[in-house]
Amino acid sequence: MAEMMAHEFPLPLEQMPWLNHYGDVPKYVDYPKDTLYQAVRKSAEKVPDNVAYEFMGAKVKYSRFLSDIDHFALCLKKIGVVQGDHVLICMPNCPQAVTAFYAISKIGGIAVMIHPLSAKGEIKFYVDNSDCKVAITLDMFYLNFPDIVPGMKLEKIIVSSMTDALSPVKGFVYKHFLDGRKDPKVDKSKKGIIVWSELLKSDVSGIEEPVSTKTCYDDAVMLYTGGTTGLNKGAMLSSMNFTSTALGMVELSQVLHDGKVMMAVMPIFHGFGLCACVHLPFAIGYTCILVPRFTPDSYSKLIVKMRPSFIAGVPTLYEHMIRSKWLQNADLSCLKGIFCGGDTLPIEAKERMDAFLKEHNCSTFVREGFGCTECLTATTITPKNEQRPGSVGIPMPNVIYKIVKPGTEERVPYGEDGEMCISAPAVMNGYYKNPEETANVLRKHSDGLTWLHTGDIGYMDEDGFIYFKQRIKRMIITSGYNVYPSQVENILDTHPDVNASCVIGVPDEIRGNRVVAYVVLKDGVPVSQETKDKLRSYCKERIARYALPREFEFIDALPRTKVAKVDYRVLERMYAEKSAKKE
Numbered sequence: 001m002a003e004m005m006a007h008e009f010p011l012p013l014e015q016m017p018w019l020n021h022y023g024d025v026p027k028y029v030d031y032p033k034d035t036l037y038q039a040v041r042k043s044a045e046k047v048p049d050n051v052a053y054e055f056m057g058a059k060v061k062y063s064r065f066l067s068d069i070d071h072f073a074l075c076l077k078k079i080g081v082v083q084g085d086h087v088l089i090c091m092p093n094c095p096q097a098v099t100a101f102y103a104i105s106k107i108g109g110i111a112v113m114i115h116p117l118s119a120k121g122e123i124k125f126y127v128d129n130s131d132c133k134v135a136i137t138l139d140m141f142y143l144n145f146p147d148i149v150p151g152m153k154l155e156k157i158i159v160s161s162m163t164d165a166l167s168p169v170k171g172f173v174y175k176h177f178l179d180g181r182k183d184p185k186v187d188k189s190k191k192g193i194i195v196w197s198e199l200l201k202s203d204v205s206g207i208e209e210p211v212s213t214k215t216c217y218d219d220a221v222m223l224y225t226g227g228t229t230g231l232n233k234g235a236m237l238s239s240m241n242f243t244s245t246a247l248g249m250v251e252l253s254q255v256l257h258d259g260k261v262m263m264a265v266m267p268i269f270h271g272f273g274l275c276a277c278v279h280l281p282f283a284i285g286y287t288c289i290l291v292p293r294f295t296p297d298s299y300s301k302l303i304v305k306m307r308p309s310f311i312a313g314v315p316t317l318y319e320h321m322i323r324s325k326w327l328q329n330a331d332l333s334c335l336k337g338i339f340c341g342g343d344t345l346p347i348e349a350k351e352r353m354d355a356f357l358k359e360h361n362c363s364t365f366v367r368e369g370f371g372c373t374e375c376l377t378a379t380t381i382t383p384k385n386e387q388r389p390g391s392v393g394i395p396m397p398n399v400i401y402k403i404v405k406p407g408t409e410e411r412v413p414y415g416e417d418g419e420m421c422i423s424a425p426a427v428m429n430g431y432y433k434n435p436e437e438t439a440n441v442l443r444k445h446s447d448g449l450t451w452l453h454t455g456d457i458g459y460m461d462e463d464g465f466i467y468f469k470q471r472i473k474r475m476i477i478t479s480g481y482n483v484y485p486s487q488v489e490n491i492l493d494t495h496p497d498v499n500a501s502c503v504i505g506v507p508d509e510i511r512g513n514r515v516v517a518y519v520v521l522k523d524g525v526p527v528s529q530e531t532k533d534k535l536r537s538y539c540k541e542r543i544a545r546y547a548l549p550r551e552f553e554f555i556d557a558l559p560r561t562k563v564a565k566v567d568y569r570v571l572e573r574m575y576a577e578k579s580a581k582k583e
Contacts, residue, residue, distance in 0.1 A: 083108030108212030148192035160196035225373035234432035248396030259309020296320035476505030
């Protein structure tokens with residue numbers, strides 16, 4: 001990154017009028033300078049008998065968790081992993097994944113996190129692009145990995161099984177009666193294949209304890225992102241990125257002291273899941289309930305059964321909660337912190353969720369946040385005692401927001417839309433092997449700070465509350481006017497016949513682009529011209545004429561990315577293909 005990091009604050013606070021915070025939230029916190037491993041080690045030394053994680057009924061205390069991490073670090077060193085090596089983790093939320101994650105940190109390696117359901121071609125890209133030396137996965141996924149051949153950087157694939165994290169009885173049931181029946185048998189004769197359980201049992205008595213010389217500001221984790229251009233890039237993240245985000249959430253939300261159990265359903269290959277759901281509880285000595293796979297129904301059942309203090313998810317997850325039959329009569333008083341991110345949460349949907357929580361004895365409300373992979377996850381959170389409609393909260397301590405005229409570093413007035421720029425200790429070090437894209441998004445301004453240009457449009461009010469509008473690339477320019485799809489979607493989603501919507505822009509010879517709305521109707525609502533006319537009339541009363549959808553397309557379900565965001569690019573392709581057939 002640039003010479004001047006955001007956490008150094010080159011100007012006195014009073015000379016940065018845009019650095020606003022609400023109430024008693026501190027503007028600056030001197031965060032611990034720990035690596036990821038050191039943070040967990042401190043928790044284990046402080047609360048050795050606390051339960052670190054719970055997985056499918058098994059509870060593991062911090063003392064055992066630390067011992068497992070230390071042992072696996074020795075195992076990694078034994079097979080040749082050294083400081084600076086990239087190690088790929090292709091796993092769901094399970095004990096092996098988190099053990100490996102912190103063991104890699106102890107050695108001083110870089111953990112490359114990818115989706116376990118990635119296709120063969122995707123995995124090959126990740127392996128080649130990230131220069132991984134070792135990969136760690138489960139038996140159910142290992143056949144998607146490319147064969148190890150002479151000359152390639154990937155030398156070894158460590159293959160575990162779900163049974164490695166289960167008791168003998170549960171492991172037997174899983175292997176013979178449940179999903180384990182479908183898992184492929186690991187071919188140990190294949191070059192480079194190492195079985196997790198055998199590696200753990202191997203003799204490491206002669207291996208010296210790994211000692212990393214890395215600091216909290218050095219590269220520690222790589223997460224893949226489409227970033228501001230839509231192209232897949234590896235964001236290089238430091239331990240300080242994780243520390244400042246996790247502890248910043250604690251400082252700003254002021255609710256994370258009210259309980260001690262976080263349920264981790266958001267995946268660990270995503271910044272939100274890895275930091276907010278996993279590292280946050282481990283860094284402060286709380287319990288993390290690891291959920292490897294879930295459906296809306298199983299998620300609702302888990303909340304009733306496990307009664308966690310904190311949950312985090314994307315908007316669609318909370319919509320499912322409202323509709324779940326398992327929660328209709330549930331007592332949700334256990335929930336002290338409910339965090340939402342990863343996608344836009346419509347105002348009407350938030351109001352429905354908050355009302356649902358109140359009806360079910362919950363004393364809190366859904367707290368929104370804003371961030372992106374380039375700044376790990378959230379850099380804003382709704383404060384404890386005030387929420388403002390449409391706002392994603394206020395900046396965390398040490399986080400500076402500046403709303404600028406797109407393409408410049410010129411600040412715009414409060415309340416005026418512009419590109420959201422962030423300077424913070426949560427900002428990535430850069431994109432791996434991609435200096436051109438790094439220079440495009442990390443720019444040093446005349447104020448001496450390095451700013452992340454997010455590619456998102458939003459504004460700040462005079463109290464420092466941030467309002468996210470739209471990605472710049474999603475903004476539709478029609479007849480010279482700017483249309484924000486999320487605003488049109490928010491209106492459509494309030495119609496009683498609409499379950500969900502997504503608005504896209506398509507080429508138009510006269511307007512440049514025209515607005516098209518894809519709509520998922522509620523059960524029982526007919527797909528008809530009459531329904532389209534009703535929606536069109538509804539929008540006319542609430543949306544400026546230039547922003548009105550010119551077409552309404554009905555669809556059974558909106559396509560989603562692997563992290564449950566609406567994949568509007570798929571809809572754009574669908575529309576283009578449909579138009580091509582007409583021609």
